Amino acid sequence: MARDPLVAERYAKLRTDWLLRGWADMPRALLNWTDGDLRELGSDGLYVAESCDGTSNFAGIAFLPRHNAILDRLVEEGIAEECARGDSIESCQCYRKAENPRVMGMHWSVTGLCNLNCRHCYLEAPSGRYGELSFEDSVRVIEELERANTREVTLTGGEPFLRDDLPDLIEMLCRKRIRITEIYTNGLLLSDDLLTGIRKLGLDPSFQISFDGLGAHDYMRGTDGIEADVIEAIRKVRAAGLPVVVSTALDQVSKECLADTYRLLKGLGLRFWRVAAPQETGNWRGTTTAVPFEDQAAAYEPLIRQWLDDDRPFALHLGGFFRSPGKTWPTEGMPTIRYTPEGYDCTGCREKPYLLPDGALLPCPAYTDTVLLGRMPNILEVGLSEALSKSFFRSVLDLRKSDLLARNEECASCELFEVCGMGCRAFAVSETGDLMAKDPLSCELWRKGYGQRFEALAELASRT
Numbered sequence: 001m002a003r004d005p006l007v008a009e010r011y012a013k014l015r016t017d018w019l020l021r022g023w024a025d026m027p028r029a030l031l032n033w034t035d036g037d038l039r040e041l042g043s044d045g046l047y048v049a050e051s052c053d054g055t056s057n058f059a060g061i062a063f064l065p066r067h068n069a070i071l072d073r074l075v076e077e078g079i080a081e082e083c084a085r086g087d088s089i090e091s092c093q094c095y096r097k098a099e100n101p102r103v104m105g106m107h108w109s110v111t112g113l114c115n116l117n118c119r120h121c122y123l124e125a126p127s128g129r130y131g132e133l134s135f136e137d138s139v140r141v142i143e144e145l146e147r148a149n150t151r152e153v154t155l156t157g158g159e160p161f162l163r164d165d166l167p168d169l170i171e172m173l174c175r176k177r178i179r180i181t182e183i184y185t186n187g188l189l190l191s192d193d194l195l196t197g198i199r200k201l202g203l204d205p206s207f208q209i210s211f212d213g214l215g216a217h218d219y220m221r222g223t224d225g226i227e228a229d230v231i232e233a234i235r236k237v238r239a240a241g242l243p244v245v246v247s248t249a250l251d252q253v254s255k256e257c258l259a260d261t262y263r264l265l266k267g268l269g270l271r272f273w274r275v276a277a278p279q280e281t282g283n284w285r286g287t288t289t290a291v292p293f294e295d296q297a298a299a300y301e302p303l304i305r306q307w308l309d310d311d312r313p314f315a316l317h318l319g320g321f322f323r324s325p326g327k328t329w330p331t332e333g334m335p336t337i338r339y340t341p342e343g344y345d346c347t348g349c350r351e352k353p354y355l356l357p358d359g360a361l362l363p364c365p366a367y368t369d370t371v372l373l374g375r376m377p378n379i380l381e382v383g384l385s386e387a388l389s390k391s392f393f394r395s396v397l398d399l400r401k402s403d404l405l406a407r408n409e410e411c412a413s414c415e416l417f418e419v420c421g422m423g424c425r426a427f428a429v430s431e432t433g434d435l436m437a438k439d440p441l442s443c444e445l446w447r448k449g450y451g452q453r454f455e456a457l458a459e460l461a462s463r464t
Helices: 043-051 065-076 135-147 166-175 192-200 217-221 227-239 258-266 293-309 347-351 384-389 392-397 401-405 425-432 440-447 450-463
Strands: 011-014 018-023 026-032 038-040 080-083 105-109 152-156 179-185 206-210 244-249 272-276 315-318
Touching (some): 011 018, 043 065, 065 080, 152 166, 166 179, 166 192, 192 227, 217 227, 244 258, 293 315, 347 392, 425 440, 440 450
Antiparallel strands (some): 018 026
């Protein structure tokens, strides 16, 4: 937009959703904290964006035509707006650079306590093995998240709504401009007032509600008489206009009611249904009701075909077998990833690691109760920025497939590496005790042809 050269004053400010941030590996960026939009800036871009403070005169000699052209683009894209002189931005919008590498978010267990006794809980709730931080220490965690320029969090437990102070923590995260994208819950403590309070803060997180199937839920959760209440909780969240993700744990009992469960969930307006066999950690250790791969495949395949016939009513994730695009999360479902030796071992861990209830930082929840737990940093002791920058945790995040291949000659020469990628590090540790070993579950998935069968179904889903 051409500017009148005779105009003596021009002021602008960032719109309230936009923050100026930087990290060691992305020194200059604009971040929309409400939707996660992140835009890397050059030096001129940062200069202009920092000057969108309501006090810098873009018609003055400090700003050249190229700077005003950048401002024009920021205004056109709704990032900045022209304003009167002195109409300043909030202090939290000002540029702040963290010394750690960029991290998209954090998956935070705010408590290790629970009101249920689930057969497969990796935190061993309700024993309280990993405890619960005081409100004061939880505030310290939030301050560490802020110092590291953490962009978003998901909240989980245990059961997070057991904390009476959870609304206060949620409000504090909002004040720090840290987006809450998802809340994991068993649904039993949700109330209309809680949901209304979350909406009043301008939030619309997904609620991931655990539901293990019609006729199986009480059994899996170790508590009688709760199944109908959980179904009602799903309806309550949807009535509040918030999205729902349902998570189902698969064992020999819940497997038998998958078809009935699907029919129920199809009518509840879900965003996503995740089904997976539990990892052998925590309460699930020594289980006798795990479902072998062959039986998982036999249960999943007709479920996918019914889901396709029903025009994909929600996004669908079935363990390591199948991920779908669905209609609501189109980026979730792609045909199988193709791995290369140069790639990082796990991009998910690099984007959103996990905080245990005691402040220990793990690459993901699946590292809980493994032999590596004691080597992970506690952010209340060393600080999140340092833990993200230099620690054993960081070395796990920085593993590349080539590091694993150098230790596993069989995998280096395997024709299936491109699709298997040696599997998941956490599952390798829990199954073998060795971080650098191949994941035997992923190996079985592809060696026995299950991966190939379900990849064909994923490709079909992406076309229809």
